[in-house]
Amino acid sequence: MTEAHFLSRVFPTPSFSAAEQAEIITAFRQVRFAKGDHLQEEGKTARYYHFMESGLARSYATDTEGRDISTGFYTSGDIVIDWTSFFLRSPAREHIQALSTCTCWQLDFETFQRLFHTIEAFREAGRTRLVQSYVELKNQSISMITDPARERYKRLLREKPEICRNVSLKQIASYLGITDTSLSRIRREIARGS
Amino acid sequence: MTEAHFLSRVFPTPSFSAAEQAEIITAFRQVRFAKGDHLQEEGKTARYYHFMESGLARSYATDTEGRDISTGFYTSGDIVIDWTSFFLRSPAREHIQALSTCTCWQLDFETFQRLFHTIEAFREAGRTRLVQSYVELKNQSISMITDPARERYKRLLREKPEICRNVSLKQIASYLGITDTSLSRIRREIARGS
DNA sequence: TCTGTTTCTTGTCATAGGACAGGAAATCAT
DNA sequence: ATGATTTCCTGTCCTATGACAAGAAACAGA
Numbered sequence: 001m002t003e004a005h006f007l008s009r010v011f012p013t014p015s016f017s018a019a020e021q022a023e024i025i026t027a028f029r030q031v032r033f034a035k036g037d038h039l040q041e042e043g044k045t046a047r048y049y050h051f052m053e054s055g056l057a058r059s060y061a062t063d064t065e066g067r068d069i070s071t072g073f074y075t076s077g078d079i080v081i082d083w084t085s086f087f088l089r090s091p092a093r094e095h096i097q098a099l100s101t102c103t104c105w106q107l108d109f110e111t112f113q114r115l116f117h118t119i120e121a122f123r124e125a126g127r128t129r130l131v132q133s134y135v136e137l138k139n140q141s142i143s144m145i146t147d148p149a150r151e152r153y154k155r156l157l158r159e160k161p162e163i164c165r166n167v168s169l170k171q172i173a174s175y176l177g178i179t180d181t182s183l184s185r186i187r188r189e190i191a192r193g194s
Numbered sequence: 195m196t197e198a199h200f201l202s203r204v205f206p207t208p209s210f211s212a213a214e215q216a217e218i219i220t221a222f223r224q225v226r227f228a229k230g231d232h233l234q235e236e237g238k239t240a241r242y243y244h245f246m247e248s249g250l251a252r253s254y255a256t257d258t259e260g261r262d263i264s265t266g267f268y269t270s271g272d273i274v275i276d277w278t279s280f281f282l283r284s285p286a287r288e289h290i291q292a293l294s295t296c297t298c299w300q301l302d303f304e305t306f307q308r309l310f311h312t313i314e315a316f317r318e319a320g321r322t323r324l325v326q327s328y329v330e331l332k333n334q335s336i337s338m339i340t341d342p343a344r345e346r347y348k349r350l351l352r353e354k355p356e357i358c359r360n361v362s363l364k365q366i367a368s369y370l371g372i373t374d375t376s377l378s379r380i381r382r383e384i385a386r387g388s
Numbered sequence: 389t390c391t392g393t394t395t396c397t398t399g400t401c402a403t404a405g406g407a408c409a410g411g412a413a414a415t416c417a418t
Numbered sequence: 419a420t421g422a423t424t425t426c427c428t429g430t431c432c433t434a435t436g437a438c439a440a441g442a443a444a445c446a447g448a
Contacts, residue, residue: 063340070334084329087321089422117314127281127321135278136327141335142265145371147256168395177339182435184397200413343405363426378427395444406433414425 006053008107010077015121024115024122030107033057033098039080045084048106051096052078055102056166060174061094069176073163079129080104124136149178151187200247201299204271208364217228218309218316227251227292233274234290240279242300244270250295250360254368255288264369265287267357274298275324280306293361343372 007025016024033039038045039057057074059082068088071094073082080102085092086109099105107115115122143152153176157164173183201219206361210218221345222245227233233251234240252274265288268274274296279286280303301309309316337346347370351358358366 012238063336065340067334067340069228071332083325084332087325108386117317120311123317128326129284130321130324130328131277134324134331136419137328137331137335138265138278141331142257142263144256144335145263145368146259146261158388162286168394174339178434180396181398181437185435188397198446362424372404373406375407375428379405382427391446391448393444393446397440397442397447399438399440401437403436404434409429410427411427411429412425412427414423415424416421416423418420418422 003158004010004037007051009077010019010051011122011125015125015148018118022123024119026108027115028088028112030166031104031106033104035100036099037098037102037111038095038099039102039104039124040082040085040092040094042093042095043091044085045089046082046092046109048081048108049112050104052076053103055104056099056162057096057102058099058167058171058175059094060184065128068171071173073160073167075160083130101111149176149182150189151164152176153183153186154190160186201245204245204345205319205339206317209319214313214315219310222301222304225298225300227296227298229292229294231292231296232289233292233296233298234276234279234286234288236287236289236338237285239283240276240286240303242275243272243306244301245299246270246274247297247299249298250356251290251296251364252293252369253288253290253360255322255323256276262365264365266371267354267361269354269356277327284334301359338371343370343376344383346381347368347377347380348384 004182007028008021009092011021011024013021022128029055032051033055039050040059042062051142052074055074057080058070059072059074060068060070063069082092082096084090089109098163112126114127117123132157143155147155153172156172156176169183173180176183178186198217201222202215205215205218207215224247225244227249232350233242233244234253236256245282246268247268252264253266253268254262254264257263268290274290276286278284279312283303304322310316310320335361337349347358347366350366350370363377364374367374370377372380
C-alpha cells in the first residue's frame with residue numbers, strides 16, 4: 001500500500017510502528033502549488049506544516065528599505081514552513097513562494113499537535129527537524145562572517161545546484177548578501193579558472 | 195517553598211500544575227561557573243541543558259583560518275546550550291565560555307527526555323524556547339545582510355547592553371562580523387554625535 | 389514576429405571595512 | 419610598584435563590494 005509513498009521514507013518503519021506510520025500518513029494531505037504561488041504570506045499565521053516532495057521554493061523577507069531578501073531555498077525532502085509563525089501562532093515575517101510547480105504534503109496545526117503529543121517517535125522526529133533547520137541557519141550565518149561571497153556561492157552551488165540553475169540571479173544574490181551585479185561578476189570569474 | 199525560586203518563573207504556575215512544577219524544579223541542579231570556565235567544549239557532546247540565572251557567557255567557534263568567532267552571547271534568563279549537540283547527541287562545533295561568574299540550573303539529557311515525554315506543558319515550553327532561539331538567529335542573520343555594521347552594533351547595545359559593557363572589543367567585533375579595529379572606530383563615531 | 393519587460397552583463401567610480409603596524413592604556417603576576 | 423601581557427586606539431593604504439548607468443540578451447504577450 002505505502003511501498004513507494006514519499007512519506008514512508010520521511011517516517012521510516014524502524015522508528016515508526018506500522019500503525020503509527022499509517023496514522024501519520026493518512027493525516028497528511030497532498031497539495032500542489034503552481035510557479036509563483038505563495039505557500040505562505042507575510043502577516044498571516046502559518047496554517048500548515050509542509051513537506052516538499054518535488055519542486056523548488058524560496059522564502060523572502062522585505063527589509064526596512066523595501067528590498068526583497070531571499071532567506072532560504074527549499075527543494076525535495078525539505079520542510080517548507082515559517083517555524084516561528086507555525087509554532088508560536090504568530091504572523092509570519094516572510095513570504096514563501098513556489099519557484100516551480102511544487103508537490104507538497106501538508107498538516108494543519110491541530111493535527112500536528114495531536115500527532116506530536118500522542119506519538120513519541122513523531123515528536124522526536126519533529127524536534128530533530130527543527131534542530132536541523134537551526135544548524136543549517138547557523139552554518140549559513142557563520143559563513144556570512146568567515147567566508148567571502150565567492151566561497152558562499154560555491155557552497156550553494158555544491159549543496160543546492162538546482163537552485164543555482166533555476167533561480168534568478170537577484171534572488172540568489174540577496175540570499176548571499178551581495179548585489180546581483182556582484183554575483184554576476186563572481187559567476188564570470190568562476191567560469192574562467194575557479 | 196518555591197515562592198522566589200528562579201525556575202518557578204521559568205515554568206510558571208498557570209501553565210504548569212503545582213505537581214509538575216515541583217517535579218521539574220527538583221530535577222534541576224544548580225551549578226556555578228567561574229569566569230573563563232567552559233560550559234561546553236567543542237568536540238564533546240553536550241551533556242546538560244542550562245538555564246542561566248545570573249552571569250554572562252558567550253559561544254564561539256573556530257573558523258578554518260583558526261580565528262575565534264563569537265556566535266552568541268548569553269545573559270540572565272537565557273538557555274545556554276549547543277542545541278544541535280544536545281538534541282542530536284553529536285559533538286559540539288562550538289565552545290561556550292563563562293565571561294563572569296555564572297549561576298546556572300542544569301538538566302542532563304535523560305532527565306530532559308523524561309520530562310519532555312511525560313509533561314505536555316514541558317514539551318510545549320521546550321519547543322517554544324527552541325523556536326525562539328531560531329528566530330533570534332534568523333533576525334541576526336538578516337541583519338548581517340541588510341544593516342551596516344554600525345546599526346548591528348547599536349542593536350546589540352540596545353538589546354544586550356551588559357555585553358557591550360563587559361565583553362572585550364574583539365569578541366564583540368567577531369560576533370558582528372567585523373574586526374576589532376572597525377568596531378573601535380564605530381565606537382568613536384557613536385561617542386561623538388550618533 | 390514584433391514589442392515591451394525583465395534579467396543579466398559590464399563599465400566607472402565611490403566607500404565600508406580589512407590588513408598591518410605602532411603606540412597608549414589597562415590588566416595581571418610577582 | 420614593575421615589568422609583561424593583553425586590550426584598545428589610530429594612521430595609512432588596499433580590496434571587495436556597492437551604486438549607478440547603459441547595453442545585451444532572454445522572455446512573454448499580442
